[in-house]
């Protein structure tokens with residue numbers, strides 16, 4: 001069986017940043033990536049210092065080139081399962097049938113957004129339908145914006161109030177028509193001119209590939225250039241759960257620990273899969289921090305130095 005110092009699962013910014021640091025520590029690293037990064041539908045990545053506006057695929061291309069330079073081995077395939085080995089370390093089964101061993105394991109497997117089964121949402125996802133105002137709010141400033149959220153009405157409405165940073169023309173669509181918002185929220189909506197649509201959305205329509213309007217059941221048309229959504233997300237992979245990490249019912253890692261460490265000895269979770277802010281720069285920083293943390297741990301293990 002092939003043996004590595006570290007197996008990194010996921011080749012987005014979190015996994016690649018971890019690989020870069022570990023490669024430079026002269027570690028034997030295998031990075032496996034199933035090739036479905038979260039921001040793939042987006043044309044440009046924003047808010048990453050010195051890389052603002054770069055296409056996400058270009059960031060990946062540069063990152064992959066950089067980690068290869070330091071001897072990190074890249075395999076474009078899924079890690080289908082992984083387990084702890086008695087006595088320490090991990091074994092992982094790869095989609096090509098191979099099983100490999102690694103002393104430490106970094107999960108940088110990311111998250112995916114839940115989209116409603118309503119016509120147009122998939123088509124415009126990342127190009128008119130956005131999950132993150134910090135990523136795409138600036139580009140949509142002063143445009144007619146929709147906010148589509150679910151769950152507790154007041155919490156959902158706060159998302160609409162936050163969007164006032166970027167536009168004064170906001171219509172709020174509630175996904176599952178839960179309990180009506182309280183008086184305070186209603187007052188704030190009316191004070192700031194936010195309109196509320198109670199009818200369910202029937203479909204989204206566009207012109208020349210750009211989102212142009214939201215059509216409600218019954219036929220009412222609401223012209224909108226962007227729809228910011230908050231209806232849920234799920235982990236890309238069940239590996240954190242399968243390896244015994246503390247997760248929520250949906251399989252989301254529950255608690256952030258020092259530099260990506262988890263309850264499971266030798267296992268690190270970084271990037272969107274960890275419970276922190278979800279941005280490319282944060283994912284890369286988490287990957288790098290975990291790499292520093294686990295390189296130190298391995299070095300002390302090798303020298304027989306006990307660290308508490």
Ligand SMILES: Cc1cc2nc3c(=O)[nH]c(=O)nc-3n(C[C@H](O)[C@H](O)[C@H](O)COP(=O)(O)OP(=O)(O)OC[C@H]3O[C@@H](n4cnc5c(N)ncnc54)[C@H](O)[C@@H]3O)c2cc1C
Nearest residue numbers: 010012013014034036038039046079110135271272279280
């Ligand atoms: C539409 C959209 C636009 C966005 N725009 C921005 C932006 O402008 N600026 C910004 O800072 N952030 C943006 N984000 C957020 C950003 O995409 C994430 O914060 C970032 O991608 C997280 O990086 P990551 O490495 O944790 O995960 P990802 O980039 O999602 O990478 C995870 C990788 O792991 C792989 N993987 C999962 N499971 C396995 C497995 N079992 N085996 C092998 N591989 C596996 C996946 O296929 C994927 O390639 C945007 C998100 C979306 C949805």
